[in-house]
Amino acid sequence: MKVRTSVRSVRQGVERSEEATRILAEFAARTRFADIPEDVRRMSKNLLLDSLGCALPGQFVDKGKIALDLVDALGGKATCSLVGTRAKTSSVLACFTNGELINALDFDAILAPGHITPYVIPPALAMAEERGASGAELIAAVAIAHEVGCRVAASLAGLRELKGRGSRLHYALSPVSGYGSSAFGAVAGAASVLGFDAEAMANAFGLAGYAAPVPSLTKYLHAKHSFHVKYTSSGLVAMAGCLSALLGRAGYGGDETVLDGPYGFWRMFGSKSCNWEFMLGQLGKEWRMLRAEPKPFPCFRMSHAAIDAFRQLLRHHAVNPDEITSVEVTADPVSMADCYMNRQLHNHTDAQLSWPYVVAVAAYHEPGLAWQREGFQDKRVYRLMERVGIKRSPDWGQALYQLRNRDASTGEFPVWLRSTVEVEVGGRTLTNQLEGHTKGHPENPMTDKDLDEKFFHNASSVLSEQASERALRRLRELETAGDVREILSALTP
Numbered sequence: 001m002k003v004r005t006s007v008r009s010v011r012q013g014v015e016r017s018e019e020a021t022r023i024l025a026e027f028a029a030r031t032r033f034a035d036i037p038e039d040v041r042r043m044s045k046n047l048l049l050d051s052l053g054c055a056l057p058g059q060f061v062d063k064g065k066i067a068l069d070l071v072d073a074l075g076g077k078a079t080c081s082l083v084g085t086r087a088k089t090s091s092v093l094a095c096f097t098n099g100e101l102i103n104a105l106d107f108d109a110i111l112a113p114g115h116i117t118p119y120v121i122p123p124a125l126a127m128a129e130e131r132g133a134s135g136a137e138l139i140a141a142v143a144i145a146h147e148v149g150c151r152v153a154a155s156l157a158g159l160r161e162l163k164g165r166g167s168r169l170h171y172a173l174s175p176v177s178g179y180g181s182s183a184f185g186a187v188a189g190a191a192s193v194l195g196f197d198a199e200a201m202a203n204a205f206g207l208a209g210y211a212a213p214v215p216s217l218t219k220y221l222h223a224k225h226s227f228h229v230k231y232t233s234s235g236l237v238a239m240a241g242c243l244s245a246l247l248g249r250a251g252y253g254g255d256e257t258v259l260d261g262p263y264g265f266w267r268m269f270g271s272k273s274c275n276w277e278f279m280l281g282q283l284g285k286e287w288r289m290l291r292a293e294p295k296p297f298p299c300f301r302m303s304h305a306a307i308d309a310f311r312q313l314l315r316h317h318a319v320n321p322d323e324i325t326s327v328e329v330t331a332d333p334v335s336m337a338d339c340y341m342n343r344q345l346h347n348h349t350d351a352q353l354s355w356p357y358v359v360a361v362a363a364y365h366e367p368g369l370a371w372q373r374e375g376f377q378d379k380r381v382y383r384l385m386e387r388v389g390i391k392r393s394p395d396w397g398q399a400l401y402q403l404r405n406r407d408a409s410t411g412e413f414p415v416w417l418r419s420t421v422e423v424e425v426g427g428r429t430l431t432n433q434l435e436g437h438t439k440g441h442p443e444n445p446m447t448d449k450d451l452d453e454k455f456f457h458n459a460s461s462v463l464s465e466q467a468s469e470r471a472l473r474r475l476r477e478l479e480t481a482g483d484v485r486e487i488l489s490a491l492t493p
Contacts, residue, residue, distance in 0.1 A: 017276050020259040024151070025202035027283050028144050028188040033136040033479070036143050040287045041479070044142040046451055047109055049475045050294045051102045051121050052491060053455035055083040056462045057369035058104030061348045063228045067100035067235055080126045081488045084462045091130050092242050095122040095186075099238035103230070105372060106352040107298035107458070110440075111146060111289060112154040114217070118234035119182035120145035123242040124189030128484045133193050135481030141192040146289035149185020152259070154288070155279035156181060156271040159217060160334055171334055176270035178215025179232040183208040184259075186241020187248075194249060199256070206254025207244035209265045213237060221337035226349040293440040294451060297367045299358040302335035305438040306419035307362045313423060313432040314363060321363035321384060325424040329359060330393040332419075343385060348372040360384035368457050393419070462493050 033041075058064035068082060076090030082097050089097070102108050103118035111117065124141035127133070133141075160171040187208035191201050217231045248254060259265050259279075266274035278288075297307050306329045314321065335355070342354045351357045351372055361375040363384060375381050423430045437444040446454070452472060459468040471490040474481065481487055 018260050021202050021205055021257050023280055026198045028148055029196055029198040029201040031144055033140040040143050041139055043290055044139045045478055047117055048142050050451055051117050053458040054107040055101035056458050058101035061104050061372050064101045064104040067097040079130050091126040092239055094126045095238040095242040096235035098122040099234035103234040105298040107295055109292050109294040110301045111150050111292040113158045115179055116149045116182050119237040120149045120185035120189050122238040123186045127190045127193040132483045135478035138484050141189040144192045145185045145189025148188040149182045150288045151279045152184040153181040155275040156266050157273050173218055176215050177217040180213035182237050183212040183240045186238050187244045190242050190245035202256040203254045204244050204248035206256050206258040207247055208241055209258035211240040215270050223339050225342045226339050226353040291442050294446045296439045298371050299352045302332050303358050305434050306421055308438045309421045309432045309434050311362055313430055317430055319425050323425050327388045328422045329390050330420045331390050333392050351376055355390045356385040356388040359388045369461050
């Protein structure tokens with residue numbers, strides 16, 4: 001596909017930023033399934049499959065239960081499915097609930113600048129179900145939603161900022177960051193299914209930008225513990241995207257220049273800067289969403305390298321976790337914010353964001369719902385938690401300085417950092433560090449087989465083995481489906 005975006009218009013978008021909304025709106029409105037490369041289609045299907053799988057067990061933890069209960073309280077015309085249940089509700093409430101279900105276990109995929117998927121899939125899914133859209137239309141909408149969501153959100157100043165000079169160069173938490181900016185991806189997916197032209201798409205962007213939740217991530221990381229809303233409610237962002245699309249369809253006017261200029265969304269969102277080249281460069285040619293990372297573990301992504309190394313060590317040395325004297329993990333300093341170091345667990349979201357807990361539960365339970373249900377009640381996990389220590393990576397500053405000097409590091413999280421795990425057991429000291437990237441990283445991706453196994457494991461909480469196989473088969477053949485409602489019915493217990 002060739003998007004009507006000249007070199008001159010991109011340059012102007014980068015330098016003056018006066019056409020950003022139009023450029024993105026044209027891309028989102030004109031892109032069709034046939035225009036999307038095969039690897040992007042495949043990633044879109046994998047993200048949809050993975051997200052629906054994550055949503056299925058989400059109903060068994062508080063974050064998901066509360067969202068489902070809310071539907072009964074608010075009512076609405078029952079046209080859209082709540083994933084993994086027999087219930088239906090209005091499209092807007094379905095977006096809220098399905099967003100919460102997808103993110104409930106923190107098992108959903110990562111894409112720069114952090115979470116995108118639970119915010120942008122529900123609106124596309126709801127509109128596709130309401131319209132009886134084809135599987136190909138849904139795949140295209142999911143691709144567009146992720147691409148627009150990633151490009152806008154990751155163009156803003158992120159969670160980390162560089163400070164200091166020379167050997168004292170280091171990353172620190174940005175004073176303002178958040179995921180509410182994913183509202184642009186949320187509305188793009190919904191509007192794509194609804195067939196908006198470029199003008200209507202720009203208007204919908206204007207509504208979503210004004211409805212986006214405030215940037216709350218940095219504040220969240222300074223809280224003493226986690227809570228159900230977490231860094232930003234995925235349900236609220238998804239609902240804002242859906243509502244913006246429906247308002248736009250009804251003729252409600254939005255700011256069609258919302259992203260543009262020195263007072264555009266980046267400034268509204270409290271960002272120090274906007275990377276216009278990341279937002280607009282190579283649009284339709286280079287798909288940023290291909291960097292998405294489905295998760296192998298239901299917890300915060302920065303812990304995965306340590307968990308992977310820890311589980312490898314336990315298997316290789318046949319360690320009995322009950323006999324462990326101590327566990328010490330080196331960590332990214334940014335992941336040592338208060339809520340990550342919390343040991344007083346009040347709810348399952350405390351657990352999924354706690355360094356001591358996720359390390360300890362990994363010793364006793366297989367990844368999935370058990371980490372936040374059976375593991376949350378397991379006294380062995382709490383005893384091991386007391387023996388888990390987290391310390392700042394000792395080579396953080398030096399390695400960053402060396403990479404910076406040879407221009408190999410950017411303002412983004414340095415992928416070179418790998419956690420070291422040291423275990424004291426039976427008078428021995430055992431150490432492990434991953435070779436290469438942790439599972440799920442684009443350089444070490446989860447394979448289709450990995451994702452199928454993850455889906456089966458998640459689906460087993462709701463569906464029979466036969467039903468899980470049928471649902472997986474239909475999701476894998478999604479582009480051939482004439483109506484996505486047959487896919488959603490396969491996820492109904």
